[in-house]
Amino acid sequence: MAEAQNSPAGSTTAGSIAVAAESTVVSRMSAPPSFDVADFPVPHGREEEWRFTPLERLRGLHDGTATATGGVKVDVQAPAGVTVESVGRDDARLRRAGKPVDRVAAQAFSAFERASVVTVPKDTVLAEPIRIAVHGEGGTAFGHQVIELGAFAEAVVVIDHTGDAVLAANVDYLLGDGAKLTVVSVQDWDDKAVHVGQHNALIGRDASFKSVVVTFGGDVVRLHPRVAYAGPGGEAELFGLYFTDAGQHQEHRLLVTHNAPHCKSNVVYKGALQGDAAHAVWIGDVLIEAAAEGTDTYEMNRNLVLTDGARVDSVPNLEIETGEIAGAGHASATGRFDDEQLFYLMARGIRESDARRLVVRGFFAELVQQIGLADIQERLLSRIEEELEAAVA
Amino acid sequence: MATLEIRDLHVTVEADNATKEILKGVDLTVKQGETHAIMGPNGSGKSTLAYSLAGHPKYTITGGTVTLDGEDVLEMSVDERARAGLFLAMQYPVEVPGVSVSNFLRTSATAIRGEAPKLRTWVKEVKEAMQRLNMDPSFAERNVNEGFSGGEKKRHEILQLELLRPKMAILDETDSGLDVDALRIVSEGVNRVRETGEVGTLLITHYTRILRYIKPDHVHVFAAGRIVESGGPELADKLENEGYESYVKGGASA
Numbered sequence: 073m074a075e076a077q078n079s080p081a082g083s084t085t086a087g088s089i090a091v092a093a094e095s096t097v098v099s100r101m102s103a104p105p106s107f108d109v110a111d112f113p114v115p116h117g118r119e120e121e122w123r124f125t126p127l128e129r130l131r132g133l134h135d136g137t138a139t140a141t142g143g144v145k146v147d148v149q150a151p152a153g154v155t156v157e158s159v160g161r162d163d164a165r166l167r168r169a170g171k172p173v174d175r176v177a178a179q180a181f182s183a184f185e186r187a188s189v190v191t192v193p194k195d196t197v198l199a200e201p202i203r204i205a206v207h208g209e210g211g212t213a214f215g216h217q218v219i220e221l222g223a224f225a226e227a228v229v230v231i232d233h234t235g236d237a238v239l240a241a242n243v244d245y246l247l248g249d250g251a252k253l254t255v256v257s258v259q260d261w262d263d264k265a266v267h268v269g270q271h272n273a274l275i276g277r278d279a280s281f282k283s284v285v286v287t288f289g290g291d292v293v294r295l296h297p298r299v300a301y302a303g304p305g306g307e308a309e310l311f312g313l314y315f316t317d318a319g320q321h322q323e324h325r326l327l328v329t330h331n332a333p334h335c336k337s338n339v340v341y342k343g344a345l346q347g348d349a350a351h352a353v354w355i356g357d358v359l360i361e362a363a364a365e366g367t368d369t370y371e372m373n374r375n376l377v378l379t380d381g382a383r384v385d386s387v388p389n390l391e392i393e394t395g396e397i398a399g400a401g402h403a404s405a406t407g408r409f410d411d412e413q414l415f416y417l418m419a420r421g422i423r424e425s426d427a428r429r430l431v432v433r434g435f436f437a438e439l440v441q442q443i444g445l446a447d448i449q450e451r452l453l454s455r456i457e458e459e460l461e462a463a464v465a
Numbered sequence: 466m467a468t469l470e471i472r473d474l475h476v477t478v479e480a481d482n483a484t485k486e487i488l489k490g491v492d493l494t495v496k497q498g499e500t501h502a503i504m505g506p507n508g509s510g511k512s513t514l515a516y517s518l519a520g521h522p523k524y525t526i527t528g529g530t531v532t533l534d535g536e537d538v539l540e541m542s543v544d545e546r547a548r549a550g551l552f553l554a555m556q557y558p559v560e561v562p563g564v565s566v567s568n569f570l571r572t573s574a575t576a577i578r579g580e581a582p583k584l585r586t587w588v589k590e591v592k593e594a595m596q597r598l599n600m601d602p603s604f605a606e607r608n609v610n611e612g613f614s615g616g617e618k619k620r621h622e623i624l625q626l627e628l629l630r631p632k633m634a635i636l637d638e639t640d641s642g643l644d645v646d647a648l649r650i651v652s653e654g655v656n657r658v659r660e661t662g663e664v665g666t667l668l669i670t671h672y673t674r675i676l677r678y679i680k681p682d683h684v685h686v687f688a689a690g691r692i693v694e695s696g697g698p699e700l701a702d703k704l705e706n707e708g709y710e711s712y713v714k715g716g717a718s719a
Contacts, residue, residue: 376562376563407562409562411522412559413559413560413561415519415521415522415543416555416558416559416561416609417561417564417569417573418542418543418544418547419519419520419543419544419546419547419552419553419555420547420569420573420576420577420625420629421544421547421548421573421576421577421629422544422572422573422576423544423576424544426572426576430564430568430569430572431561431562431563431564432563433563434562434563434564434565434568434608435562435563436563437563438563
């Protein structure tokens with residue numbers, strides 16, 4: 073079930089499938105999940121969950137020295153029928169989807185003053201997306217966003233991150249029974265931005281959750297999308313796309329916890345890297361608990377290294393506590409676009425810049441098509457083109 | 466009439482921190498409509514000649530000239546050479562992840578022809594060319610060379626040859642690794658292109674086997690980085706019977 077291939081120098085692909093009585097996904101973390109930052113020691117960089125992350129570039133988010141300065145604007149535009157609230161720290165809905173699992177997520181939870189809760193009432197099917205614009209103007213901020221769909225509600229949410237900020241913020245998705253939620257989170261930050269966050273999705277009975285995480289910008293982006301199920305029959309599709317340029321660190325750490333029977337999950341993350349010290353990290357953990365009979369899960373990570381000097385660390389990990397499953401597998405591969413490929417395409421008359429565009433577009437197209445939202449798809453493809461243009465120039 | 470002229474071509478390659486001269490003065494003229502077979506033992510520099518003509522960055526030209534219809538080929542980038550009418554069917558075509566055969570062919574045809582082929586006629590053209598090469602239509606949706614068998618890779622190269630219609634086709638060991646059926650299909654493809662009379666063909670091979678299907682006008686023996694003997698098709702028969710031994714002995718460091 074595991075495969076690892078075509079790994080160029082400067083990349084690691086380590087896959088494992090374990091059948092275990094006790095999960096190492098949980099036990100290898102340096103502290104148990106908690107809402108309180110004081111429950112986590114300050115990381116020194118050798119911990120399993122921090123070993124790929126450049127702590128010195130987190131601008132103090134990990135060690136308590138970062139303080140909120142404001143300067144990050146959040147604008148929520150929601151169609152009629154949707155409730156948008158600003159709530160205090162004691163609102164119970166802020167703690168339902170899951171606890172922070174590392175120090176920065178706990179720091180975000182411990183430091184925000186007001187949280188935003190967006191609610192789509194039950195049976196409400198939105199014709200237009202909810203748009204959340206997070207724009208940084210150079211400040212440091214801590215945030216918490218909850219998006220809740222009542223039973224059989226259907227919604228699309230687009231979260232755009234732009235500008236310059238040091239942001240630690242978590243997002244919770246609460247899906248009622250039979251609800252359908254598609255979330256596109258675009259990290260299109262300026263070059264200096266630092267963004268760390270945990271995304272918790274709690275999927276109701278027979279509900280469908282589709283997450284599309286798109287990371288283009290920032291100095292350091294480290295996201296932790298997590299899924300768990302509140303009942304049987306839930307489905308999660310987690311798609312990701314990243315384009316890591318010179319000097320950028322982009323880290324996506326996923327965990328799908330199959331804690332209910334007959335649920336599905338499908339994880340596909342694809343990244344392209346170009347330039348010196350471009351570093352992408354992908355951790356894909358899937359845990360199938362003993363109760364989760366009939367689980368069907370697959371996770372895949374593909375990386376395309378366009379130039380020398382870039383590095384990928386890709387670690388898929390699958391833990392199975394029951395044999396009564398429908399299917400489970402994972403795959404990780406890192407390939408490079410090298411001089412031989414360039415020569416081959418150019419020997420057919422194709423100009424160098426067109427050759428690179430052809431390869432990168434092709435690499436992402438299959439994934440982008442699965443998003444299912446025409447305007448988002450078009451925007452992502454043209455944004456990929458821009459990334460390529462910028463790099464060639 | 467298109468003419469490829471190679472004059473006193475010297476080529477070096479960097480290997481193990483040393484510069485090694487592989488081509489030591491190659492002279493050859495190929496005219497449109499002609500087929501030249503270049504035959505020689507392993508390591509004689511045949512493939513170096515092919516890749517040097519196509520402009521592979523690994524090889525450094527240290528002397529001599531190459532012109533296509535009087536134009537200096539060595540001054541051109543790899544893609545410019547292809548657009549000028551040079552085509553290299555490669556011995557080991559590389560995988561290009563994420564690029565489908567159909568997208569690749571169309572992009573390439575657009576570059577070579579200078580404008581995008583009309584979609585309807587293009588689809589028909591590709592389909593028919595694939596049928597002639599016994600290629601399944603699903604082939605078009607696969608990624609370029611990814612997971613292709615040896616025979617599929619060679620058919621894909623010849624498919625490009627048929628669609629791109631170059632002035633000069635260099636076929637680098639197109640016969641290697643093919644079974645008899647695949648060899649016949651690939652050879653028929655090459656012959657269809659030759660029969661147009663519009664292409665000059667440089668057929669590089671180690672074995673005489675392919676010459677049963679593709680009849681050359683001229684045969685050249687390549688050894689130690691240069692052409693050591695030239696003749697008509699009868700020279701291939703001699704090689705079939707006697708092998709390369711006499712040339713290798715005379716060829717010093719080959």
